[in-house]
Amino acid sequence: MIDNFIDRSQTNAEKYTLREELFGTSDVIPLWVADMDLRTPEFIFEAIKKRCEHKILGYEEIPNSAYEAQIEWVRSRHGFAMKKEWLYYSHSVVASINLAIKAFSNVGDEVIVQTPVYPPFFHSVTNNDRKVLKNPLKIVDGNFTFDFDDLRSKITSKTKLLLLCSPHNPVGRVWKREELEELAQICLENNIKVLADEIHSDLIYKPNKHIPFASLSKEVENITITTYGVGKTFNLAGMAISTIAIANEKMREDFERVYESIHFAQGNTFAHIAFEEAYSNGQPYLEELMTHLGKKIEKLQKALEPFKDQISFNSPEGTYLALLNCKKMNLKDKELRSFFVKEAKLGLSAGISFGREGSGYMRLNFAVSSKLLDQVIEQLVKALNERNSVIRKDKLGSF
Ligand SMILES: Cc1ncc(COP(=O)(O)O)c(C=O)c1O
Structure with a gap:
């Protein structure tokens, strides 16, 4: 089919x-x-058709049951237990990256980008008047990996955020635990927060295993913003729905100031349905x-x-x-x-x-x-x- x-x-x-x-x-x-x-998936079209039988399309909130479905999906597939209060709706991961840059850095600060990478990573930094701090991936034994020496040598007091692409677009790497742990250690030591874009995290070929960055330890969870999306896994990009997860309460307060300033929260009725169906039955x-x-x-x-x-x-x-x-x-x-x-x-x-x-x-x-x-x-x-x-x-x- x-x-x-x-x-x-x-x-x-x-x-x-x-x-x-x-x-x-x-x-x-x-x-x-x-x-x-x-x-x-066909069952998503079926659910949307059913909703169309109800003839009103007024304001709607993304229901708790949709967030619960995502929490259960991430727990059972990736072994990471999130809480409902960590999650925010966003129409797009790229929008979420922009919001995180605004919330967790100031104009003129440096944001680390590991090139070659999905172009909106660097555009989001420059569009917000922050500086791109390039930490290019290096090739070891024919495979792309992080360059920790380069990263350590470039960090300054202005370096506030690292944009991690995990799995990585375009190089196709699913980062190993040891790689993520060393990256996390550098960020913890230097007071750098991490935005882990995990939109591709369900598209993993065996025997590789996706390790959610925030799952590495409680300390790491406390510096991480994770972006998730159903757009890639279930071919739902046209539905424009994704989520942001932030465990740290103080970080959530900082994030909410930016988030609320753009009145993002409502979303789209059909996207809510598609999202919940995908995570429940996908x-x-x-x-x-x-x-x-x-x-x-x-x-x-x-x-x-x-x-x-x-x-x-x-x-x-x-x-x-x-x-x-x-x-x-x-x-x-x-x-x-x-x-x-x-x-x-x-x-x-x-x-x-x-x-x-x-x-x-x-x-x-x-x-x-x-x-x-x-x-x-x-x-x-x-x-x-x-x-x-x-x-x-x-x-x-x-x-
Ligand atoms: C790493 C990564 N993040 C985000 C996106 C786009 O996400 P959205 O459509 O939710 O903005 C893509 C799309 O290719 C991507 O590869």
Whole structure:
């Protein structure tokens, strides 16, 4: 069921409507925006239809039962027990990040961002007149990890907040306990709060395990703001609903001053329903989804194997995003993007858009049907073969 191809081109799907503007053509398969071309769970549509039978759509609050469903989901999946009073509704995780920056730092303060990373992380910092303190991830044994020495050397008295992407978009890492513990230790020692964006935390491939940052210890819980969302896991981004969890009471007071100033709290009737349904009944859907995504990774790996001297990627530990390492193609970032758009007719996210450290990479969203992925692979393989034959001819010509 999940594998059925659904044509989104006639809807207002952002990945389609912005194609022309972004890629200069609509003749690309869009694989950039991080939502899925896979169906949203049927039981959510059923619940929304049922609500439509009641003919009034007045003001509504997100019900306690929805928060309880999330608490139980996070407890049973990730072993982390939250309390109802920690949770705030937000229409978007990016909005929550902006609110946290306002609440837990002042104009001119530094906020740590671990690049390459989801671009709104650094935009949220600069848009609020704070300074981005870049702590780029480093590559060890072919895998991205934190650079603690770099972090320690850069922290100043102005460093107030660290934006942690866990699991990490775009590098696909699911951080290990030891990695998170060392990061937490540095933050505790330096009085730095942590915003842990855990929106991708349900999309984990075995045997990896998501460790909620706030679950590391009581001390860590006390410096953490966690953002959660159902948008990725259940393909509900269009519903615009997510939550923020803050355990520390004093931090909640500081947060509420900012939160209340923008009158955020009400939300949308259908989003409330979708949110509660997803967390109450979403387990079988998620299992089917992860099986599907696992197969897509295998397929992509197999298809790209003959081209590994040009493109390779580490199987993501989490997320439905593959960060293709194209450095061996020896192309400048503009040329690389142009190869994907003009030759392969694929609309990927350029690695460079995640920060300078993303140079030479392209991010491909593989949360699509088998039918669409087959087409993507066909176009990419054809473009790579054509490129190779031109390179071969050029080499022969130079003798
Ligand atoms: C790490 C991360 N945070 C937040 C978001 C967006 O969340 P929202 O749509 O709730 O603002 C994304 C979307 O790609 C993401 O990858």
